[in-house]
Amino acid sequence: MSNSPYPHSGEPVVFIDFATTGLCPKRDLIIELAALKHIPGGEQHPYLERLIDINRAVPRFVAERTGINDGMLLASGRRMDEVLDDLLAFVSDHPVVSFDINHDAAFLNAALARHGRPALHNEGRCALAAARAAWPGLPDHRLPTLARHLGLEQTAGERALDHARLARDVWFHALQALPGEARGNTIGKPLAGGAPAPTAFIDGPGEFRFEVVGTRRYQDVFESLCGPRTPKGAALEIPVQLRVDPDSNAVRVLLHGHMVGNLGPRVALEFRGWLAGSALAGQTYLACAASILGGTVRTSQEDGNYVMWVDLPGREA
Numbered sequence: 001m002s003n004s005p006y007p008h009s010g011e012p013v014v015f016i017d018f019a020t021t022g023l024c025p026k027r028d029l030i031i032e033l034a035a036l037k038h039i040p041g042g043e044q045h046p047y048l049e050r051l052i053d054i055n056r057a058v059p060r061f062v063a064e065r066t067g068i069n070d071g072m073l074l075a076s077g078r079r080m081d082e083v084l085d086d087l088l089a090f091v092s093d094h095p096v097v098s099f100d101i102n103h104d105a106a107f108l109n110a111a112l113a114r115h116g117r118p119a120l121h122n123e124g125r126c127a128l129a130a131a132r133a134a135w136p137g138l139p140d141h142r143l144p145t146l147a148r149h150l151g152l153e154q155t156a157g158e159r160a161l162d163h164a165r166l167a168r169d170v171w172f173h174a175l176q177a178l179p180g181e182a183r184g185n186t187i188g189k190p191l192a193g194g195a196p197a198p199t200a201f202i203d204g205p206g207e208f209r210f211e212v213v214g215t216r217r218y219q220d221v222f223e224s225l226c227g228p229r230t231p232k233g234a235a236l237e238i239p240v241q242l243r244v245d246p247d248s249n250a251v252r253v254l255l256h257g258h259m260v261g262n263l264g265p266r267v268a269l270e271f272r273g274w275l276a277g278s279a280l281a282g283q284t285y286l287a288c289a290a291s292i293l294g295g296t297v298r299t300s301q302e303d304g305n306y307v308m309w310v311d312l313p314g315r316e317a
Contacts, residue, residue, distance in 0.1 A: 005176035008041040014091050015171070016098045017163040018107055019066045021059055023225060023238050023256065025110035029054045031068055033083055034160035035090055038168055048090045049161045053077030061227045066158045081115045091122060099143060099167040100257070101126035101188065102195045102239075102287070109194055124196030125188035127167045128257070130174035132285060133182055142257040146170050195287075199241065200280050202288045204311035212253045212261035212290075212308040221258045222306035226292060229304055233296030240290040240310065244272065244283065253290075253310065261308060274313060288312055 015036045022028035035048040053073050063069045098104040101124045112119055131141050138145060143166050147154045152169050155162045175183055188196035195201065215222070226234055242263075243252040251263040251271055263271060275281060289311040296304035 005172040010040045012094050013038045014094045014096050015164045015168040017160040019160050025106040032160045034164045036164045050083045051077045052080050052083055084115055084117050095123045097125045097171050099127045102197045105191045105194055119192035121190045121192050123188050124191040126197035127171040129197045130186045131170050134174040134177040199285055199287050202286055204313050208291045208309040208311045210267050210310050210312055213264045214261040215307055216305055218260040221260055225256055229295045229297045231297050236292040239287050242286045
């Protein structure tokens, strides 16, 4: 057991995960909440699992992905204010880890504010950031890829408690894989700040001048995360991540862990030049705002694709 990544002493750590109706904390809602409290050295680890009655229909693409439908929420869903009270009591003052803590902290903060609950000042930590530091050579760092890499058991569904358990396993394996001096970089920040993970956010001028190229190849990812195409289409503003490829001049664009395109060659070179001269030089992953447009049903299948524009500092496109 000496090689086990799971600690046998120390304070409890709470791992959380949410299923939501979409990607925007301001307009989308949590439909399922799960929290797993890892007790170091304990044989059992208590958990909290709740469905939430959101008083609106679950989008079909979300129901297909998560297995959570309107009937389940009607039969077993609880009011969000009650669920938040349960979560606050369960978490207490323990550190909180999720797979993508910036995403989950944004949804948690929006829900707490919406229901008049105080913000959580617990330290938030990110299993995704730890995994990227521990295994930089993987093709991607989505949960299924990491589970296969670590030989972890996976379920077929997308339920929150399953993901919370996987986040726990990834977190402790990543800490074990990291050298001692690198573990200090996994320490997070208060959840109330909204972005506890150490991913620098780049503020552009708010003009979204740079189009992401290659998005046509990733329409299935857009549809699985943003919904199927509709006559009205979509106009969505959310944060995305940029991966500065160390082995080429490319800058990849990631949406919720999925690659969805690249910065154009000229834009990528200009961005890398700007980055090299900034205080963020050497960073591999960064975040910025993005605008997702399209998803419109047209007469031709070649029309109406999702497209993405990012907000970056730089010259006019």
